[in-house]
Amino acid sequence: MDVANAPAPKWTQWANSNRLIEIIDVSLRGCAQVMFQNNPLTGVLFFAAIFVGAYSEGIPAVAWGCVLGTVVATLAGAHLKDRASWKAGLYGYNGCLVGAALPTFLHVSPILWLCILLGSVVSVIVMICIADILKTWKVAALTAPFVLVTWTLLLASYAFGGLHNSALPSPNLPHDLIAYNNDLFDGIHLFDGLLNGISEVFLISSLIASALFIAGLAVSSLWAAVFAVCGSLLAVLTATVLQAEHANINNGMYAFSAVLTAIALGSTFNKPSWRVLIYTLIGVIFTVFVQGALNTLLTPVGIPTLTMPFVLASWLFLVPNKDVMPAHRQ
Numbered sequence: 001m002d003v004a005n006a007p008a009p010k011w012t013q014w015a016n017s018n019r020l021i022e023i024i025d026v027s028l029r030g031c032a033q034v035m036f037q038n039n040p041l042t043g044v045l046f047f048a049a050i051f052v053g054a055y056s057e058g059i060p061a062v063a064w065g066c067v068l069g070t071v072v073a074t075l076a077g078a079h080l081k082d083r084a085s086w087k088a089g090l091y092g093y094n095g096c097l098v099g100a101a102l103p104t105f106l107h108v109s110p111i112l113w114l115c116i117l118l119g120s121v122v123s124v125i126v127m128i129c130i131a132d133i134l135k136t137w138k139v140a141a142l143t144a145p146f147v148l149v150t151w152t153l154l155l156a157s158y159a160f161g162g163l164h165n166s167a168l169p170s171p172n173l174p175h176d177l178i179a180y181n182n183d184l185f186d187g188i189h190l191f192d193g194l195l196n197g198i199s200e201v202f203l204i205s206s207l208i209a210s211a212l213f214i215a216g217l218a219v220s221s222l223w224a225a226v227f228a229v230c231g232s233l234l235a236v237l238t239a240t241v242l243q244a245e246h247a248n249i250n251n252g253m254y255a256f257s258a259v260l261t262a263i264a265l266g267s268t269f270n271k272p273s274w275r276v277l278i279y280t281l282i283g284v285i286f287t288v289f290v291q292g293a294l295n296t297l298l299t300p301v302g303i304p305t306l307t308m309p310f311v312l313a314s315w316l317f318l319v320p321n322k323d324v325m326p327a328h329r330q
Contacts, residue, residue, distance in 0.1 A: 011040065022087075027074045030092020031066065034143075034201065035213070035228070035260065036268040037220040038088045045216030050100070050202055053209030061103035062203065065116050069099025072120040080128070094127055094146040095120035097202070101150045101306065104203045106157055107164040115163070119149045139318045142264070143307040154303050171302035187246040190236060197232035197255025201307070205251055223267040231255075231262025231284045238288045257310035258287045264314045269321065279317070287313040 015025035028043025035046075047066070054063035073095025077086045085091065098119040106112050126145035134141060157163035195210035202209075217225035235258030239249045248254060266272060266280040290309040298305055 023071070023074060023078075026078075026087055026089055027070050027092055029087075029089025030070045030074050031089070031096050032216065032220065033089040033093035034096055035217060035224065036263050037217060037224060039220035042216040042220040043089075045212050045219065046202075049199070049206075049209040049212035049216065050204065052212065053199055053202070053204030053206035056206055056208070057204065059103060061108045061112075062100050065099035065103045065113075066096050066202070067099070068113070069095035069097070069116050069120040069123075071095075072117055073098075073124050076121045076124045080124075091124050091127060094123035094143060094149070097143060097146040097307070098123055098150055100203050101146070102153060105154055105165055105167045105304070107166045109162070109164070111162045115153050119153055123149045134315075137319050139315055140269075142311050142314055143260070144311045147306045147308045147311060150306060151303055155301070158302070169299060169302050169304060172299050187250075188236075188240050189250045190233075193236040193250045193252055193255060194229065194232045196250065196252030197235060198228055198252070198259055200252040200256035201259055217263075221267060223272050224263050227262040227266035227272075227280065228259050231259045231266070231280070234258065234262075234281065234284050235288050238285050239291075242288070242292070244292065254288055254291055257291055257305075257307050257313070258284045260307060260310040261287045261313050261317075264310075265317055269318055283313055283317045286316075 011021075011025070015022045025040050028040035028047070029038055030043070031046045031050075032039050032042035035042075047063075050066050051060075051063040054060050054066075070092045074086075074089070074092040076095075077091025080086060080091065099116050102112060102116050102119065106115075123145045126148055127141050130141040130144050153163075154165070154168060157165045157168070192207070195207050196205045198213050199206050199210040201213070214225050214229065217228055232252070232255040235255035236249055239254035244254055261283050262280055265283045266276060270276040270279070287309050290313050291305060294305040294309055
């Protein structure tokens, strides 16, 4: 993942000399690593975007869940031997997403906060497990730990009276999810869909938050910001041409995984070039198809896809990376 330096040398010196500041620094990097950035300033802008989006949608627990999940996962990872990965925030980003997802789909209660604590710690363990399995292919775990841990906790909510879901999909048999229209672009709000696709990475639909996320990417990597915007736009256009349900397109539901795929393939694990651009475009379009497939597959069990479309598509495109583009392999 991106190994950009801290925005200010003084901050780095403080983080290296003070344990509390070091935890803050690593936690900020953990939030930034959700979009592959190793930069505390990016983390500040991301957290600002999360709070703006969560409070504007009336779900402040999502913002505080992100903070709690990131810090807990960071503290859990502090006891591991891999200090370099820990200091880069690589053990915190899955906890950040767990903290965002659980308050999104479950009623806020004391048990919910305990689940965030548990899920964040377990995400670190699952991260180590998956990374060990995938090291043969030199592929990162990505957000798979977040998905697996969150799926487990959300599915468990159907069995336990102490966990009440508030926004999970209603379990139902697979059915057509397509909304046909005479005009292909009738009802499509391209700008909203593009920006919501970026903010929905953190399960938030907010145009202001999206702008902050883009700014956070840009201060760390301009290429990451460009690929995020272009990936979201391409995903929205692809879903529109395929006649996906328009409300989901406008809300960014078909774009958020594609945004992560675009950043991963375009600027994180490959050096930007024309060949990489073409490879990334194919990966983004395929991610939209994976999104539709998982929407259909998971509807019967009543759980969201989360970022699994991104994980599956990126794994499929990153495993052959050393053969397809060996010159760009990092």
